[in-house]
Amino acid sequence: MSDTAVSVTGLSKRYRLGTTHAQDGSLAGALARGLRHLAGRQPAPPQTNDTLWALRDVSFEIKKGEVFGVIGTNGSGKSTLLKILSRVTEPTKGRAIINGRFCGLLEVGTGFHPELTGRDNVFMSGAILGMKRQEIAKKFDEIVAFAEVEQFIDTPVKHYSSVMYVRLGFSVLAHMDPDILIVDEVLAVGDVRFQKKCMGKMEDVGQHGRTVILVSHDMPAITRMCSRAILLNKGEVVQAGPAHDVVNHYLHAGHIQPAVEWPDPTQAPANDVVRLGAVRVRTEAGIVTDRFDIRKPIDLEVEFDVVKAGHIFVPVFNLYNEEDVLVFIAHDRDPAWQRTPRPTGRYTSTARIPGNLLAEGMVSVSSLMMTEDPFRLHVHAPRAIGFRVDDSGTGDSARGDFHGRWPGVVRPILEWRTRYIPE
Amino acid sequence: MASSFPESTSSSIVIEARTGYVQVGWRELWASRELLYFLAWRDLKTRYAQTANGAGWALMQPLLSTLIFTLVFGYLAKMPSDGLPYPTFAFAAILPWSLFSKSLERSTLSVVTEGGLIKKVYFPRLIIPIAATFINLVDFAVGLLILIGMMAWYQQVPQWTVLFLPFFVGIALLTALSVSLWLSALNVKYRDVASVVPLMTQLWMFASPVLYPASLVPESLRWYYGLNPMAGVIEGFRWALLGKTAPDWTMMAVSLAMVALLLIGGVIFFRRVERTFADLI
Numbered sequence: 271m272s273d274t275a276v277s278v279t280g281l282s283k284r285y286r287l288g289t290t291h292a293q294d295g296s297l298a299g300a301l302a303r304g305l306r307h308l309a310g311r312q313p314a315p316p317q318t319n320d321t322l323w324a325l326r327d328v329s330f331e332i333k334k335g336e337v338f339g340v341i342g343t344n345g346s347g348k349s350t351l352l353k354i355l356s357r358v359t360e361p362t363k364g365r366a367i368i369n370g371r372f373c374g375l376l377e378v379g380t381g382f383h384p385e386l387t388g389r390d391n392v393f394m395s396g397a398i399l400g401m402k403r404q405e406i407a408k409k410f411d412e413i414v415a416f417a418e419v420e421q422f423i424d425t426p427v428k429h430y431s432s433v434m435y436v437r438l439g440f441s442v443l444a445h446m447d448p449d450i451l452i453v454d455e456v457l458a459v460g461d462v463r464f465q466k467k468c469m470g471k472m473e474d475v476g477q478h479g480r481t482v483i484l485v486s487h488d489m490p491a492i493t494r495m496c497s498r499a500i501l502l503n504k505g506e507v508v509q510a511g512p513a514h515d516v517v518n519h520y521l522h523a524g525h526i527q528p529a530v531e532w533p534d535p536t537q538a539p540a541n542d543v544v545r546l547g548a549v550r551v552r553t554e555a556g557i558v559t560d561r562f563d564i565r566k567p568i569d570l571e572v573e574f575d576v577v578k579a580g581h582i583f584v585p586v587f588n589l590y591n592e593e594d595v596l597v598f599i600a601h602d603r604d605p606a607w608q609r610t611p612r613p614t615g616r617y618t619s620t621a622r623i624p625g626n627l628l629a630e631g632m633v634s635v636s637s638l639m640m641t642e643d644p645f646r647l648h649v650h651a652p653r654a655i656g657f658r659v660d661d662s663g664t665g666d667s668a669r670g671d672f673h674g675r676w677p678g679v680v681r682p683i684l685e686w687r688t689r690y691i692p693e
Numbered sequence: 694m695a696s697s698f699p700e701s702t703s704s705s706i707v708i709e710a711r712t713g714y715v716q717v718g719w720r721e722l723w724a725s726r727e728l729l730y731f732l733a734w735r736d737l738k739t740r741y742a743q744t745a746n747g748a749g750w751a752l753m754q755p756l757l758s759t760l761i762f763t764l765v766f767g768y769l770a771k772m773p774s775d776g777l778p779y780p781t782f783a784f785a786a787i788l789p790w791s792l793f794s795k796s797l798e799r800s801t802l803s804v805v806t807e808g809g810l811i812k813k814v815y816f817p818r819l820i821i822p823i824a825a826t827f828i829n830l831v832d833f834a835v836g837l838l839i840l841i842g843m844m845a846w847y848q849q850v851p852q853w854t855v856l857f858l859p860f861f862v863g864i865a866l867l868t869a870l871s872v873s874l875w876l877s878a879l880n881v882k883y884r885d886v887a888s889v890v891p892l893m894t895q896l897w898m899f900a901s902p903v904l905y906p907a908s909l910v911p912e913s914l915r916w917y918y919g920l921n922p923m924a925g926v927i928e929g930f931r932w933a934l935l936g937k938t939a940p941d942w943t944m945m946a947v948s949l950a951m952v953a954l955l956l957i958g959g960v961i962f963f964r965r966v967e968r969t970f971a972d973l974i
Contacts, residue, residue, distance in 0.1 A: 358812060368706040369705050
């Protein structure tokens with residue numbers, strides 16, 4: 271047999287978007303439409319052609335024993351690829367061949383029921399993943415010991431902390447003994463020590479000739495664990511090769527550029543009133559960069575030309591984090607231009623984001639021009655620029671001396687006060 | 694292009710778009726029988742964990758129905774009951790009827806209810822409606838004990854015909870499954886299917902010999918009456934348990950043929966549309 275574990279050729283997946291009728295999801299609506307159509311009263315509604323290629327002509331090969339990374343922003347097609355490989359959904363075109371006992375798991379804790387005890391859930395989850403009962407019984411003690419939940423194994427998992435829950439879920443998965451393992455974001459497990467343990471277990475899996483497909487936003491984990499990786503963008507493979515190179519490409523090229531300029535006015539986002547010239551992100555000192563210290567202010571800047579005088583409008587920035595969550599919207603509140611019609615000419619507006627506000631991670635910025643009342647959107651440059659916020663962990667940020675995962679959309683340092691009454 | 698999903702061997706799986714008719718995948722289904730058991734076990738366990746009196750309530754409904762039917766139809770309306778005491782006559786029908794209607798209702802919802810699993814992991818989807826149908830056997834078994842008690846009270850001793858009981862139980866489950874294969878798959882796309890089911894089972898009950906004996910239906914119409922598989926099942930139940938009158942075998946044959954037809958169609962339909970489940974849920 272060949273040494274290929276997974277071979278993917280020309281894999282594509284099309285989703286239909288939107289529908290012509292509001293009642294599309296109801297049988298009553300469907301029947302009513304059918305009857306009207308039969309009676310000739312109303313022509314059949316035209317089929318909408320709104321389709322989205324979530325995956326387009328993706329090909330790659332994974333060797334046996336390889337730990338293979340898949341990276342990309344949200345909406346890049348990662349999860350669609352995983353869904354196809356784990357046979358949850360079917361491809362529209364192309365094929366994938368998988369050699370070996372295979373386990374697809376798109377989430378840790380799949381099949382867990384909150385009312386059941388840890389013990390019951392281990393069996394349930396194992397069965398859903400395709401393990402035989404005897405096999406689960408044989409490995410049961412090992413699974414529980416790895417998850418470190420021995421004391422709570424006969425407690426319903428609804429009483430578990432999220433950390434315990436994920437540990438047990440991962441442990442079942444890690445003891446499946448598959449030839450090929452697909453893991454999505456398992457490494458976002460509560461504490462650092464258990465993360466290391468998981469990674470150790472996964473690296474073991476790799477060394478025992480098992481193949482792992484790892485999908486994660488955690489770039490250091492991808493670089494450390496994977497030999498090769500692919501980068502997906504809008505459903506297509508943008509880059510494939512050694513994990514280190516692909517991660518670098520992802521972090522530095524294309525996807526996050528700290529500045530965009532439109533030297534050619536015909537190419538710039540524009541309408542009859544205003545035309546964008548450039549959008550940039552700078553440090554306090556004016557340096558254009560894609561890396562920012564979490565403690566330092568960040569300046570967002572937009573250059574634009576007013577081509578028709580006499581309109582009132584303001585520049586706007588929308589900030590999104592890497593989960594695609596809108597972090598905030600900022601409208602220009604420079605008093606000099608409030609409710610003031612702008613004469614023609616070139617403007618540069620800068621908004622300063624204070625230090626210790628944004629959380630760590632990638633941020634992408636959309637630039638807009640709008641009139642607030644009556645509302646009118648003039649120009650929109652979606653995701654024009656991006657940058658990354660890092661915390662070097664020196665102890666004077668919101669993190670203090672904590673080094674674990676720290677969720678949350680913003681990370682301000684609040685003003686804390688303590689009232690203390692001695693005994 | 695091959696017209697079917699390539700058979701997966703133990704070592705190699707081919708994933709591609711399926712076209713044309715789809716195999717049932719018996720081998721895969723058989724290999725997943727433990728999962729079927731686990732799904733059923735989980736549902737039972739959680740159901741009875743959440744409501745301590747789960748089993749008690751499960752019995753209230755058929756018992757109350759029997760009481761009301763006996764009062765209204767047995768004493769007031771003097772409905773004929775083939776010479777049997779009306780309470781056992783009614784309960785012997787309500788038992789398979791609630792097995793059927795509960796299985797149908799639960800199984801119709803099952804695919805959408807298990808949407809979380811369907812979106813996350815692959816396993817033969819047919820297992821879901823099958824498990825949702827079969828777990829109702831537990832409530833049924835408890836009900837059967839009560840029926841035996843009632844029969845003892847009325848001093849009715851089952852004849853050799855009782856050996857046929859498992860057969861009719863099986864047909865009741867297969868009828869529920871055959872219909873819910875269609876409905877559970879349709880319910881993924883058209884969510885109002887689930888709300889039609891209670892109405893449907895209610896109407897269906899009046900089209901079945903639950904309150905009245907099938908002997909009330911004119912001889913010439915029996916053949917058509919048999920198109921409702923539950924007519925055969927319920928008559929068969931009364932015959933197997935209470936003995937008295939043998940069911941109309943022509944009607945029974947029509948019922949069985951109907952179940953077979955619905956079931957085969959249901960499996961094919963379900964397998965055809967299951968590929969879109971994960972995208973639609």
